Amino acid sequence: MQEQKVILVSPQDDEIGVMEKMEAHQKGLLHRAFSVFIFDKNGRMLLQQRAAEKYHGGLLWTNACCSHPYPGESVEEAAARRLKEELGFNTPLKEIFAFTYKAGVENGLIEHEYDHVFVGEFDGEIKPNNKEVAAVAYHEIEDLALMLKEQPSLFTAWFKLAFPQIEKWWKKNYVAV
Template structure:
C-alpha cells in the first residue's frame, strides 16, 4: 500500500506539492491539516485518547480527531472522512479558523501545519476505531483549559496549541 501523501503549502495555504506523510514530518515541512472539535448541547468538547499503538503521542488526550486532507479534498470532506474512520460517526462541520503552528517531537518528527479547525455538534456516543482511539470523554472547555495547565503531559502537543488558539478566538 502506498504511503499517504500530505499537501505541501505555502504561508497562504496554496498547494506547492505533495509528499509522503512521514517524509514531510521528518523534514518539518509546512503542510495542510485539519482538527475537528465536536461539541454536545452542553458545550462540552469530545476528547479522544489516542490509541496506544500510535507511532507518536500514543495514549495522549487530544481533540475529537485530526488528520490531513487528500489532494482535491475539501477541508469539510476530509474532516467528515476522518471523523467516521476514527470515531465512527458523521455530523455537519463548519470551517472556522486556520493558522500555522509548529510542534517538534522527541522522536525527531515535527508537525508543521497550516491547520483548519472544523467544528461540529453531536449528542451520542461514538463508535471508536480502536486502532485510532483508545477512549473518549466529554469535557467543558474551562475544565480542559485547567487540566492542560495541571497535567500538560497527558495532552498531545498540537492539541495544546490548537486548543489555546481556538479558546482565544471564542473569548473575543
C-alpha cells in the same frame, strides 16, 4: 499498502506539491492539516485519547480528530471522512479558523502544519476505531483549561496550541442549553 501523501503548502496555504507523509514529518515541511472539535448539546468538548500504536502522540489526549486531506480532496471532505473513520459518526462541521504551527513530537518527527480548525455538535453514539482511539471523554471547557495548565504533558502539541483560540470562540459563540 500505499504510503499516504500530504499536500505541501506555502505559508498562505497555497498548494506547492505533495510528499509522503512520514518524509514530510521527518523534514518538518509545511503541509495542510485539519483538526475537528466536537461539543455536546451542553457545551462539553469531546476528547479522544490517541491509540498507543499511533506513529506519534500515542496515549495523549487531543481533540475529536485530526489528520491530513489527501491530494485532490477538500479539507471539508477530509474532516468529515476522518471523523467517521475515527469516531464512527457524521455531523455538520464548520471551519472557524486556521493557524500554522511547528512542533517537535516523538520519534524525531516535526509537525509543521497549516491547520484548518472545524467545530461541530454531536450527542449520539460514538463508535471509536480502536486502531486510532484508545478512549473518548467529554469535558467542560473550564476543566480542560485547568488540566492543560496542571498536566500539559497529557495532551498533544497541536491541542495545546489550538485550545486558547477554541476557548475564546466557545465563550463568544456557544450557547449551552
